[in-house]
Amino acid sequence: MFDALADRLEGAWKKLRGQDKISQSNIQDALREVRRALLEADVNLQVVKDFVSEVETKALGAEVISGVRPDQQFVKIVHEQLIEVMGDVNVPLAEAETSPTVVLMAGLQGTGKTTATAKLALHLRKLERSCLMVATDVYRPAAIDQLITLGKQIEVPVFELGSDANPVEIARQGVERAKADGIDTVIIDTAGRLQIDTDMMAELATIKETVQPNEVLLVVDSMTGQEAATLTHTFHEQIGITGAILTKMDGDSRGGAALSVRKISGQPIKFVGVGEKVEALQPFYPERIASRILGMGDVLTLVEKAQEEMDLADAEKMQEKILEAKFDFTDFLKQLKLLKNMGSLGGIMKMIPGMNKLTNDQLEKGETQLKRCESMIRSMTVQERKNPDLLSSSPSRRRRIARGSGYKESDVGKLVSDFQRMRSMMQQMGQGRFPGMDGMFGGGGGNPLAAQGRPSAPGWRGHPGGGGTKKKSKKVKKKKGFGTL
Incomplete structure (x- = not known):
């Protein structure tokens, strides 16, 4: 995007x-x-x-x-x-003074509303808030089944009364069930239509009046560009919404929706969907999006993604291994798994300042190279993974790994030599020394921006976008830490 x-x-x-x-x-x-x-x-x-x-x-x-x-x-x-x-700052989800907090989800069909409901529930569960999803879409075939399936996937209960019940009554009873069970947050998935119509708006207004939600979030497709802002404005005028969730921001979205919604509708974007997976929901931070648009990257979001995937204890152990030059192929596989869990290589690289200029061909080559490395490592014995030096002095081991992975012996030899050099560099960097990185894993080496004829990325001091000062971010209590990437 x-x-x-x-x-x-x-x-x-x-x-x-x-x-x-x-x-x-x-x-x-x-x-x-x-x-x-x-x-x-x-x-x-x-x-x-x-x-x-x-x-x-x-x-x-x-x-x-x-x-x-x-x-x-x-x-x-x-x-x-x-x-x-x-919108200047991120607008967090409201919390009711007395539980439960009620969130009403609205939107047209095809915007990903039901999936967004599950994504929001998972996001809140990670924040240690208990949730109940309520299925009131009795019109779309399999809508209730879809929410139940997603609920099982993320371990969040779903309240439903079948497709013959009245949506208003389902919503009312769902909130009552949450009160009885002491649940923090109720997320109500409402019915959508192919277009805005009188019946849809009337039903939505009745549900809103009945359950008195703390949040009314409109789910809109960012692929529709400025039309998303117009839709948000219309819903706000007729129903009264408190914010929007932009879906499909990982697709061919040109950015028009993100830049238009707040100004046209007057309501903030609170979350963005950045993938099909149920974990792919992020709070909307205007400053981070602006930095991404200008090629400054988005390091904060990158760190948060890593924090979700790696425990602090694992990160500390990894740091000790790096400082002692004991980082091995087993650790490298763990890092590859972490990388996969965080999303595509392209999506991650574009969060790093200066990396937005990498072409799709370059990113595809990077993906291919990582797959080659993983294939060769998985053809190694446990002993070889833990002790890469065994492979340096044994051509027979390298030949066996090459046959097992489908690559040449020279490919395995290069992987081993590159890995040992990288391990040495990581140790020196951990000690405050920054050696050159030319040729690492077959790469071009040096400053990746220098090859493009640019000194550095916008947003860093002394370069376009650099303000010369750093803003202190608000500290957030985290259960997990940031690992090595």
Whole structure:
């Protein structure tokens, strides 16, 4: 997502490179590129006009800062404006003063509403909140069965009265069951339609009036671009919603929905769906999305993903192994598993500052190389995995592994030598020394951005988007720690 928008915006910065300062004359080409980028991303026209106008006003009124180039200053202004358009800060899910908190899910058919219900339940369960999902969609075939199946998958109970019951009565009894069982949060999955109609809105309004929800979340498909913002506005006018969940943000979404919803509807985006798996739901952080759009990466989300997958104790043991140069192939397999659980290699790499410029071909080669490594490691004995030095001095072992994995002996030899070099480098880096990394696992080496003719990624100090200061993030109590990647 956002790849096309990021590429277009980078063209805007180039218009200001080599200039002494931002002026009325030299900023017009850059603003034209910004306008074009937003329109191609299917951002609402009025939002585009307001955005460009605000950027121009702030850019022309900005003081010239010594040591900061005009293109760097312009990126910073665009970054701040993107955050403002999307809502400044993350708006968390409301909690009722007395349990249960009631969340009403609404939306059209095909937006992933039922799946989003289960994703939200799992997200809350990870926060140690007990949940009950209520199935009120009695119209769509198998909708209740789908929610029950998802409930079993994530170990969250589902309340249902079958497809012949009244949806309003199902919702009412579901809330009563949650009260009786002492459950923290009730998530009500309502019926959708192919389009907004009177019956749909009337039923939704009646359910809302009956259960008095703390949150009414509209699930919208981000693939519809600015139409998602229009839909959110319509639902808010007729029903009164408290926020939105954008689904399918991992697809060919051009970003128009994320940049339009808050401004057009007046309601915040609270969560985004970033994959088909039930774990693929993330809180919406405008600052992180803005950084991703401008190619600055999203390290905080990357760290949070890793925290979910690795225990703190495992991370500490791994750190000790790295410092003592005892990191072995078994540990490497654990890291590959962690990487897979966190998502696709492409999705992870694009969260790392500067890596947004990697092409799909490069990412595919990376995926292929990791699969080759895993195949060869799984052809090793337990002893060989724990002691890679055995393979350095034994051609017969390397030949056996090559036959077992379907690769050449030279491939196995290269894996072993690269791994030993990487292990040595990791030890030195852990001790505060940073050796060169040329040729690692067949890679190009050095700064990956240097090969692209760029000194570094936007958002780092001294480069476009860098503000020179770091914001302190609010500490969140975590049960798990961040492991080695």
